[in-house]
Amino acid sequence: MIQKKLMLLGGLRYLMPVIEEAHKLGVHVITADYLPDNIAHKYSDEYCNVSIIDKEAVLKAAQELKIDGILSHAVDPGVVSAAYVAEKMGLPFQCSYKTACILQDKHLFRQFLMDNGFNCPNAKGYDNEEDALKDVDYFNWPVIVKPVDSAGSKGVSRVDNPNDLSKAIEYALSESHNGYFIIEDFLEKQGFSAGSESFVVDGKLLYNGFYDQYFDKDAVNPYTPSAEVWPSCMEQRYQDEIKSELQRLFTLLGVTTGLFNVECRVCTNGKAYLMEVSPRAGGNRLAEMLNYAADVNINAAETRKAIGLPVDGMHEPNYKGHFAILVLHSDKAGAFESVEIKTNFKKEHVIEKEIRLYKGDKVSSFSGANAALGTLFLKFGSREELVFALENQKDWLTINVN
Numbered sequence: 001m002i003q004k005k006l007m008l009l010g011g012l013r014y015l016m017p018v019i020e021e022a023h024k025l026g027v028h029v030i031t032a033d034y035l036p037d038n039i040a041h042k043y044s045d046e047y048c049n050v051s052i053i054d055k056e057a058v059l060k061a062a063q064e065l066k067i068d069g070i071l072s073h074a075v076d077p078g079v080v081s082a083a084y085v086a087e088k089m090g091l092p093f094q095c096s097y098k099t100a101c102i103l104q105d106k107h108l109f110r111q112f113l114m115d116n117g118f119n120c121p122n123a124k125g126y127d128n129e130e131d132a133l134k135d136v137d138y139f140n141w142p143v144i145v146k147p148v149d150s151a152g153s154k155g156v157s158r159v160d161n162p163n164d165l166s167k168a169i170e171y172a173l174s175e176s177h178n179g180y181f182i183i184e185d186f187l188e189k190q191g192f193s194a195g196s197e198s199f200v201v202d203g204k205l206l207y208n209g210f211y212d213q214y215f216d217k218d219a220v221n222p223y224t225p226s227a228e229v230w231p232s233c234m235e236q237r238y239q240d241e242i243k244s245e246l247q248r249l250f251t252l253l254g255v256t257t258g259l260f261n262v263e264c265r266v267c268t269n270g271k272a273y274l275m276e277v278s279p280r281a282g283g284n285r286l287a288e289m290l291n292y293a294a295d296v297n298i299n300a301a302e303t304r305k306a307i308g309l310p311v312d313g314m315h316e317p318n319y320k321g322h323f324a325i326l327v328l329h330s331d332k333a334g335a336f337e338s339v340e341i342k343t344n345f346k347k348e349h350v351i352e353k354e355i356r357l358y359k360g361d362k363v364s365s366f367s368g369a370n371a372a373l374g375t376l377f378l379k380f381g382s383r384e385e386l387v388f389a390l391e392n393q394k395d396w397l398t399i400n401v402n
Contacts, residue, residue: 003028004068004307007061007085009052009078011038013356014281017288018073019043021303030065032058033078052078053177059085067091069306073299074261074281076151077177080104083279092308094200094258094279102253103277106148107182116252118245119271123184129169132183136162142186145169147176151283153224154368158186187267193225194232196262197286198246199298199314200255205247206314207298208262209290210239214390218331219366226366227390228284230293230323233383238266245274255279257311259287259302283369284325285354289377292351293323322380324390328355328373329366330401336361336373337400345396349389352377363401373399 004027008015011033019040022029031044034051041047050061052072058081062070069092070085072078083100086093095103102108107125114120122139125148126132145168146156155175157168165183172181192212199207212234214227232239242264250260261282263275281287287299294317301311328339336357341350355374357363364371380386389396 005030005065006069006071006303006307007032007048007065007067008040008044009033009058009070009072009082010075011035011040012075013039013354014074014283014285015040016043017299018071018303021297021300022307024300025303025307025309027303027307030067032061052081055081055084058082059088062089069308071302071306072280073302074283074285074287076104076278076280076283079278079280092257092305094260095253095255099253099255100279103279104149105180106146106276107180108148109276110182110184113274116249118249119273121185121187121273123182125180125182126169127180129166132169132181133162133165135183136165139183140185143183144186145172145181145183147172148180148182149177150175151278151369153221154370155181156221156223158223187265187269187273189265190268190270191234191266192232193263193265194234195228195264195282195286196242197282197290197298198260198262199258199296199301199311200250200260201257201311201314203250203255203257205243205250207296207316208239208243208246209286209294209298209317210234210242211286216329216331216366219329220331221367224327224366224368224371225284226327226329228286228289228325229383229386229390230289231317231319234266238272241272242274245272246277249274249277257305259298259305261286284327284372285375285377286325289323289325290317292377292379293317293319293321295320322383322386323351324378324380324386326376326378326390326393327369328375328399329371330363330373330399331365332363332401333365334363334401336363337402339373340398340400341376342396345389349378349380350376351379
């Protein structure tokens with residue numbers, strides 16, 4: 001029997017659970033990016049040095065390596081390339097290359113939502129500051145400015161006054177790969193910003209792991225999530241509405257089978273909004289946490305899909321408690337020393353502790369998901385207990401940065 005080959009774009013630790021699932025299936029794993037020291041390459045069977053945003057270079061490498069599947073799992077920059085390669089080589093993927101381009105470009109996605117009658121903020125995309133400044137009266141202030149092609153909340157700013165727009169545009173462009181940015185009306189949320197790891201099988205939305213997002217208001221970038229919590233406390237009627245709209249979106253886009261990361265929110269105007277939908281797993285190890293919190297291994301399902309195996313038994317998650325991913329971070333730059341957790345708290349609530357830095361490593365202030373020091377997987381008996389712990393972290397958690 002010929003061993004199947006799976007190419008994973010990127011090299012971050014987010015890929016390691018997929019590598020593990022692939023190895024269980026006897027699959028040869030190739031990790032690919034231009035950074036040979038990235039951690040995932042130590043666990044794969046083969047490394048390919050290629051820029052994951054260069055779709056033609058990735059296609060050439062994939063053809064030479066004769067791969068049987070490709071994923072850009074929780075690695076946003078490689079999604080379009082993965083969809084392109086899958087389409088050119090006739091490999092499984094969540095969606096077409098055209099659909100991936102729409103979903104991965106915030107301006108194109110907003111335009112698709114507006115054209116098809118979805119709730120959507122007033123939004124417009126630009127490739128230069130001059131045109132944007134001419135349109136200040138088009139928006140209902142305040143506004144959000146962000147790159148059309150970035151993830152992890154990099155390059156995102158809220159702007160309350162048109163006089164501050166130029167600075168926000170400069171910041172957005174500094175985090176953009178393609179030189180485009182979007183401006184949209186700021187939507188005041190009701191309750192929490194939320195998200196979901198959502199799995200589709202043969203075009204049908206079968207799994208939604210809704211979660212609530214917490215933010216550190218004192219962080220350099222207060223729009224980067226500092227924690228995710230399951231199950232979401234979003235009203236069931238809004239969860240049902242979002243699932244219905246997701247299914248309508250997936251039907252319009254002709255998606256097939258695979259995992260999608262969704263960001264959504266209910267706003268003070270009483271409307272539910274799909275903010276972002278991406279054909280990949282979410283960052284911050286969301287899919288991994290759901291292995292603890294629920295009873296479906298979506299990393300395993302996504303791996304099976306990628307190499308053309310059937311995905312069976314997918315259903316809505318049944319939660320076994322109250323769970324949180326805490327994104328460990330520092331509000332100041334410096335040198336990493338340690339993370340200390342009180343013994344009793346660790347014993348009762350910490351499922352898993354992941355530290356990405358060694359003593360003396362450089363620490364950046366929390367400007368985006370890439371500045372995280374690591375994660376804690378936490379479990380509690382009640383939502384109240386969980387919220388108390390998140391709101392009183394100094395009682396049980398110390399992050400030492402010099």
